[in-house]
Amino acid sequence: MGIKVNIANVSKTYGDEDDGDFVLALDSVSMTVEDGEFVSLLGPSGCGKSTLLYIVAGFEQPTRGRVYVSGRPVAGPGADRGIVFQDYALFPWMTVLDNVAFGLKLRGMTARQCQEIAREHVALVDLTGFENRFPHQLSGGMRQRCALARSVANNPEVLLMDEPLAAIDALTRNTLQEEILKVCDARAGRARKSVIYVTHSIEEAVFLSDRIVVMTPRPGRILEVIPVPFQRPRTDATRLAPEFQQLAGHIWGTIKSYVRSREGALS
Amino acid sequence: MGPPGDGGETVGTTAARAPRSRSRRFRRALRSGGPRLVRFVLLPVVLIALWEASFRLGLLNPVFLPSPSRILAAAQQLVLTGELFRNIADSLQRIAIANLVAICTAVPLGFFMGLYRPFEEMMDGLVNLIRPIPPLAWIPLAILWFGLGEKSVVFITLISAFFAILLNTIAGVRSVDKSLIRAALSLGATRRVLITKVVLPATLPSLFTGFRIALGVSWMSIVAAELIASSSGLGFMINYYRELLRSDLILVGMLSIGIIGFAMDRGLQWLERRLLPWRVALVL
Numbered sequence: 001m002g003i004k005v006n007i008a009n010v011s012k013t014y015g016d017e018d019d020g021d022f023v024l025a026l027d028s029v030s031m032t033v034e035d036g037e038f039v040s041l042l043g044p045s046g047c048g049k050s051t052l053l054y055i056v057a058g059f060e061q062p063t064r065g066r067v068y069v070s071g072r073p074v075a076g077p078g079a080d081r082g083i084v085f086q087d088y089a090l091f092p093w094m095t096v097l098d099n100v101a102f103g104l105k106l107r108g109m110t111a112r113q114c115q116e117i118a119r120e121h122v123a124l125v126d127l128t129g130f131e132n133r134f135p136h137q138l139s140g141g142m143r144q145r146c147a148l149a150r151s152v153a154n155n156p157e158v159l160l161m162d163e164p165l166a167a168i169d170a171l172t173r174n175t176l177q178e179e180i181l182k183v184c185d186a187r188a189g190r191a192r193k194s195v196i197y198v199t200h201s202i203e204e205a206v207f208l209s210d211r212i213v214v215m216t217p218r219p220g221r222i223l224e225v226i227p228v229p230f231q232r233p234r235t236d237a238t239r240l241a242p243e244f245q246q247l248a249g250h251i252w253g254t255i256k257s258y259v260r261s262r263e264g265a266l267s
Numbered sequence: 268m269g270p271p272g273d274g275g276e277t278v279g280t281t282a283a284r285a286p287r288s289r290s291r292r293f294r295r296a297l298r299s300g301g302p303r304l305v306r307f308v309l310l311p312v313v314l315i316a317l318w319e320a321s322f323r324l325g326l327l328n329p330v331f332l333p334s335p336s337r338i339l340a341a342a343q344q345l346v347l348t349g350e351l352f353r354n355i356a357d358s359l360q361r362i363a364i365a366n367l368v369a370i371c372t373a374v375p376l377g378f379f380m381g382l383y384r385p386f387e388e389m390m391d392g393l394v395n396l397i398r399p400i401p402p403l404a405w406i407p408l409a410i411l412w413f414g415l416g417e418k419s420v421v422f423i424t425l426i427s428a429f430f431a432i433l434l435n436t437i438a439g440v441r442s443v444d445k446s447l448i449r450a451a452l453s454l455g456a457t458r459r460v461l462i463t464k465v466v467l468p469a470t471l472p473s474l475f476t477g478f479r480i481a482l483g484v485s486w487m488s489i490v491a492a493e494l495i496a497s498s499s500g501l502g503f504m505i506n507y508y509r510e511l512l513r514s515d516l517i518l519v520g521m522l523s524i525g526i527i528g529f530a531m532d533r534g535l536q537w538l539e540r541r542l543l544p545w546r547v548a549l550v551l
Binding site for chain 1: 446447449450452455456457460465468471545
């Protein structure tokens with residue numbers, strides 16, 4: 001197991017230091033993601049977790065520090081880092097199959113290879129039969145499964161997910177969490193995916209992750225890194241286990257005591 | 268409350284209940300506004316009937332406002348002599364040329380302005396200086412440059428269509444969802460792929476909106492241009508019959524513009540639904 005993503009001392013500021021609108025979004029954040037590891041960035045809004053994800057994706061530049069993926073410094077967006085957004089970001093003029101095949105076509109594959117891989121991934125997220133539908137004809141959950149298939153089909157080094165289930169209703173969300181684990185799992189010819197997953201749901205982070213990075217806002221910092229020991233595959237039984245509730249409770253306690261001490265310091 | 272558009276169909280009505288159910292059906296139809304077609308033509312038909320009636324009662328002076336039947340007769344006359352269609356064809360041809368030229372120039376220009384900030388900043392001052400000038404204010408210059416006739420009219424029409432398309436193209440390029448661009452980049456899209464496979468299709472709905480607005484303003488400016496600078500076309504025809512005090516023939520010209528403009532707009536809407544079926548996603 002090597003290091004897949006290395007976030008080295010990354011800071012991000014917005015505005016001028018002497019200005020009133022100066023924001024220290026990320027303050028010297030360092031962390032790594034192992035090959036095949038599922039890491040969640042957990043924290044309240046404003047803690048910089050999405051900013052950090054976008055820096056790894058290459059959409060934003062760090063003010064200080066560097067991000068390395070498989071040892072190479074990140075210079076901009078690229079196909080080695082797939083992304084799944086909260087708002088799906090499917091191309092509305094393309095069918096499900098064309099959306100999933102978009103990245104494959106850009107890699108110079110033959111039309112037949114594209115079709116084959118795209119269909120395999122459409123099936124993987126249970127969208128068989130919907131290949132020729134347009135995104136607006138699908139439910140929110142189906143759209144997100146399509147977006148997931150599009151990213152995974154492209155076989156990126158690391159998969160970045162920005163609160164992908166925040167807009168999905170609670171009943172569908174649990175199913176989709178299992179779906180995400182299934183899709184990222186090792187399959188024939190493919191190793192398990194490395195994932196950075198941004199969320200503000202403790203339950204979700206505990207269910208999905210190998211490791212949870214708890215972040216705090218203003219400035220965005222890492223408060224604690226918590227390993228999640230539960231075995232895979234994880235199922236509904238995992239959620240009901242007392243250890244699951246215990247860990248979730250511990251994380252909630254950590255965040256709450258931090259917020260308390262912060263408020264105490266302010267008053 | 269029945270569902271909207273419900274024609275008021277009642278299943279299993281017995282003969283004895285028929286009259287009551289019919290009145291109920293009527294009331295329900297009225298509440299939902301009746302079937303689409305009825306709702307659509309009701310007001311014009313009522314207005315025309317009132318119009319004709321007041322004429323028959325001697326309330327209207329036919330020189331100022333002729334009766335509908337008189338207008339119909341005038342239309343028949345213009346159709347039979349071929350004058351109406353000749354003028355319509357002339358106006359349509361000018362609109363077609365002007366809009367074609369406008370599309371070929373404004374769409375690429377709008378794309379470049381939308382894509383390249385420095386270019387947009389460079390052009391912005393000039394565009395916004397010329398844009399507020401009404402197309403009609405160009406008529407004197409157009410006549411000086413191109414003389415009376417075809418070229419002047421097309422030029423005036425072109426100016427109005429050009430800005431409608433340009434502004435909608437720029438707005439379309441600007442409003443492309445940032446997530447779509449980021450998703451494409453993370454799937455390995457190069458700049459060229461990004462523009463042809465993402466920005467261009469994402470801009471199509473705005474382009475269609477631009478075309479529809481351009482056609483609308485085309486009719487406004489072409490009539491004015493033809494009033495002054497032409498010896499054919501619907502605008503010319505309207506002005507010609509003003510000199511002859513033939514308000515019935517003037518109204519035939521005006522109504523023709525209304526009908527054609529309406530039909531063209533509906534045609535473009537239909538085309539858009541056919542070509543961009545995914546557009547529903549944006550309306551929702």
